[in-house]
Amino acid sequence: MSGFVRLWPEQASHYAAQVDWLVIGFTGMMAMFVVPVFVFMWVFIFRYRRGHAAERDHRPSGSLKVELTWMVLPFIGALVLFVYSARLFFEARVPPADALEIQVTAKQWMWKFQHTGGQREINTLHVPAERPVKLTMISEDVIHSLFFPSLRVKQDVLPGRYTEMWFQAERPGTYDVYCAEYCGTDHAAMTARLEVLSPSDYQRWLEGADEGRSLAAQGEALFRQFGCSGCHGAASVTRAPPLEGLYGRSVALADGSRVVADDAYLRDSILLPQKQVVAGYAPVMPTYANVMDEEAVARLVAYLRSLADPRPEPATGPSEDNR
Amino acid sequence: MTASEARPAEQFEDLRQQAEADRLGMWLFLASETMMFGGLLLVLWFYRLSHPRETAEALASMHWLLATGNTALLLTGSLCMTLALAAAREGEARVLRRWLWVAALLGLGFLAGKSVEYGLEFQEGLLPGNDPASPLKSGAARLFMNVYLTATALHGVHILVAVLLVGGLAWRVGRGNLPVPAKAVTVEMIALYWHVVDLIWLFLYPTLYLAGRGA
């Protein structure tokens, strides 16, 4: 992009601009508390160096008032910025309900992205501008961290657990993406590209990269391939909980507790089925941890979401699928 | 040697100051031990709380009666150490030596009990936890067994050290190398160590055997 020297990162979102202002404001405020130290130090060094005539009577050796002043003032100043930054942080951490959903799977040393329309890509991520995008991320091996410098956000990607991140890019363009958490030999090669497209370009890209089947449809194929319907189907012999309308609902468990059937719950139920057994059912489901990778799990979860009862929940996924 | 030991080491003014330093040093060392086992207990409780069902599965297979007997041995050992310290302060070397030997034997008894327990668990396939033949079905139950092994093994090493220290002390008393009550502070140090190792067990025992059992 720009040449040999670059001194400030690109801003691809409003959020990035806000973070930059926070940083500039913080630097300014810190300068107010720090510059006097340097100035006074040099003034004192000059004035009170040995041999230089200066008034040295009534040397103070402490003052409660002075101490309290320089304890309290910087603290109050810092608190103001803390509140502002915590607000920004909260905003960066809570995705809006209508965000476009993308599944991210990290493994040594590549990034894999799956769109709800079924499009899949490696080390490149296409997103539309001016639309919130929510990433649901998981790692196949060690901890990685997906870092978008131009959006000023990053989030660690953990094995065995979904983490989330969202952003809304404003400016179409190509931006660098890095793995920020050290992940072994080729950590430095685990980079990717973020392609922010205008909404119409994005639509064109979606059509061009179409796999023929949406993510949920791919999940449905897996659902049959792994024989899930044999137990979870309506007419099956083995009694297993029905999955229609499950997503987003509160489920009663065998140990008396309740849990909301979200992505994490569905994933755990596929890979660690003994962890949370639904009340009234025998713990007979085998684990699929050895036969299914995280990408396949993500597809299955997308399928189960598409079975959600569309009425009560603010449906997010299905609207994409029905395109 | 006997005569010189009644004098303080050269960095101290007098024996009282030296005893004070020894005591403080020991307490700090024990604080350090506590932080170490504290970390381990934190790990244990973190997994107990995040996997209550699996923990219950593992707990059901623990030999808790054996562990209860072991607990009794350790606690009696603590009593012996207290009696030994009292004897040391009164200058009764023979009584001191007797209680020390009893305490050391009780510690050995604990280790023997623990070995039997490990042996049983090994036969039952509970240990090591990643044995594919383990009767424990869930991963977290096996994880619990593994952390149990780590925690009790680490604690066992501490008991072994305590037994060696107490045995060594008894031997020194027998040889007349430890003038009491002048060096009662040495007995006090080792008794303190014993008590803390004992106390750590009093936290490990309910965590590993009792809490959540058959609930």
Add this chain to the structure above:
Amino acid sequence: MNTLPTAADAAPRSYLDAAHGLRSWLFTVDHKRIAVLYMLAVTFFFFVGGLAASLIRIELVTSEGDLLTADGYNRAFTLHGVIMVWFFLIPSIPSVFGNFLVPLMIGARDLAFPRLNLISWYLLMGGGLFTLLALVLGGVDTGWTFYTPLSTMFSNGHVVAVICGVFVAGFSSILTGINLIVSIHTLRAPGMTWFRLPLFVWSMYATSIILVLATPVLAITLVLVAAEHLFGIGVFDPRLGGDPLLFQHLFWFYSHPAVYIMILPAMGVVSELITASAHKRIFGYRFVAFSSIAIAIIGFMVWGHHMFVAGQSMYASMVFSLLSFLVSIPSAIKAYNWTATLYKSDLTVHAPFLFALTFVGLFIVGGVTGLFLALLAADLHAHDTYFVVAHFHYIMVGAAVAGYFGALHFWWPKITGRMYPELWGRIAAVMIFCGFNLTFFPQFLLGYLGMPRRYHSYPADFQFLHVMSSAGASILAVAYALPLFYLAWSLRYGQRAAVNPWGAAGLEWRTASPPPVHNFNSPVVVDFEAYDYAPEAARDRL
């Protein structure tokens, strides 16, 4: 004015002359000789770690990975981190100057447990050499942080061997901490009340609390990592229900306070250097003393600020952020009080004072950028980038090493009985300040641009700043090596040191240089306050 000996009276031989031969050093229980042993050890480790740093900086001059392979680079920065953190920074000031000075400053004949002290040194050497062997022969590619599950299931290095070495060295830390706390409590000379203690002793006390209470948590964490690596016990393995984040909590519970192990002693040194140069009592003695304790205590409660993007709860992150702001207050107190100390002072500017200024300058930059990282939204961007690298190098290398060198120059006459060449000392101080800033300031920009840590190759846009940084590093390397030569020179050709070449207050300046074996020739009774610089003396010199 005081009943102390003037130290010139027909003294017994100094601790250096009391015995000769290698055995007399390797089996010594004299705290001063053990301090010298530590000094040799940490100097060795400093240059080994520095060598790895040079490799890293040379590799990063170009954007491709052309000097080292990816694995080679990963092993180089792991070696650099492990050696520098555990075998240089942590033992540096506490074990060298804590050992040498605490008994002298409190008026004691030795530390409370001299044999334990020697054992600590052997533990550090044993652990250090073993670790070094493992790092050089096979290497470890996990980084000094040993993050799971990379270190437990995916690493192709000698993780367990290195963990064993660090574990053993940890006991050295614990024993040194115990020794210092007990000595400060029980061995103070008559009249040496708590508020007459030099601030260096206060900072050593605070440091020792952390050494004793935090190190065991690292020990148990490393035991679990080793067990997981060897036997797959599952504590950090999500497939068995383990949680890799638990490791980070345990690790940073130690490693954040460990940062204060590195910086608190240097702060103590700077308090001594500034007062001795200013010939004036420190401004706000009690505030500076208690700020050390406050840092030690609050420092235990901020570990989560290393995990804002790791997946911990958002609300936990907010609490940790707030606490991190809180812990900056005691540090700010120190900086302000040092400045105020110079007011109406009678200042002599010599090399130790220049090192103290270097410390203050670099520490303030490091501290402020630390607050920047405690700022939640800013950390989402800067976390795990070169911004973090620059920040902690400013604190742990810039400031802490400036403190170490300052102490080395200031107490060199007391330790060796010789003066260092003043001009060279000043040149080194200025070179360190300039070289350091040139090396690490560009890294703040790099980090904000988005350059992630631990990258062996990088996009070409970042090259200019990396070249600047490497250029600075070459200056810094020369500046750090320089004292090695002129200090060695001074051992033979340096001017003989007087009892109190700086005109400083403090018990250590009231005994011979170098001190006799038992530190003081006659019993010490303290009947003066800390930093007892008479104001009249200053007026007389006008």
